[in-house]
Amino acid sequence: MKPMERSEVEKFIRELEQQLKVVVDFGENLLVKTGEGKIRLVPPDVFEAAMVMPGVQQMGLYVAKWRRYPTLTIEGCMFLCSADHTAVVELDREQALTWMKGGPVDVGKKAQLVIGVYRGFYLGSAVVDRTGRAYPQIPKWRRIPE
């Protein structure tokens, strides 16, 4: 696992601003790519310590996925500073539960990528199709079983 170069981090943050319409602050933390486009956030001293530990499987927190477009995980949203109102969808209880089951949730034609919020808590991002249905990027292990 190697930390992303500064230029790559800047490009990633720019894409978050342009495509997801959010501003994030990862502070002094490192961003590390771990395969399948997954990005983990790791404090520098934790990264350094991991270098001397046996059998390292993971470090830090899974915050985002970056393939054709960037998405934020539920925990990635902990680093949000601000978000454009077109990028955020307020969910009611039923919608939030559907979101946590993996969707889809009808959000209207707001944007291609949106972030769900339920009672002030971010539920990560979703990809919206042409009909306005949002498909949340919730990992299978995290979903409410059907």
Next chain:
Amino acid sequence: MSLVISEELRNFLLTLLPERLDLLLEHYAKPLPETFRVNTLKTSVERCLQLLREDGVEPRPIPWTRHGFYAEPQGIVSTSIWHLLGLVYIQGPVSMLVSETLEVEPGHRVLDLCAAPGSKSTHIAQLLGGKGLLVSNDVSRTRVKALSSNLQRCGVVNVVVTLADGRWFGNRVKGFFDRVLVDAPCSSLGIGMKDWSVLKHYSQRISQRISRLQKSLIFSGFKALRPGGIMVYATCTLHPLENEAVVAELLEKFDDASLVDIATLGLEHDRGLEEWNGLFFGSEMRKTIRIYPFQSGAEGFFMAKIVKKESG
């Protein structure tokens, strides 16, 4: 279905708790209360309790914990969206005391040697408050997946998850950690109410065999501890071979290991055994504690708090 315990277990418990055996069996037959911890890495206690109350939960504080609560009625918290989002963690009330005993402070380097599925690791991360380092280790690949999922759900940033045999871990990172938790695998006699088959199939050979593994783990954990650091050895079982005998051997093998008293914050408990069945563990063992299910109203645990003396 009725509770059945093996003949060997009955004989053992008769020697250990001759006057309180019926009380223990009564508690084995009862389900555990639903208890949870508010994850302050993601929310405040007040906000979380407010959200749960709106869902119909009546939370009641667990007196010996800072962030632990009983949940009534049962079954709501564990299936709530707040649990999925990592605002709460379902954890036994005595299990919470184990991490509290470690006296973790922000900035510490902490090793959880047998960490999966992560109740105590996520609690330690909460006590670190995002500052310092948590190394969560386990020997099982399957269990490490559950561990990683729980750490993610709780929003833990400053963590390294390792898959390694805990018996050798300490040799690789001698004196590196300020705090070490050895929550050792055990025969689980303290949580027999969760799985009655443990009680039905128990034999003393299980304790004898696990005791060897536990000794290797406690030695390894102690090697990883820096001078002046604190280590907690805990099991959720009642057998002295897995508890006092393990700690006594550590004290015998390492001159710089010593026991200190544990603050139980009002939780009823027994002192550790000085001797059992012809085995002498020493008077120091009175600094360790035994918590029986009929004392906690939940799990049974053994805990020892060990410090590594500063050299010179």
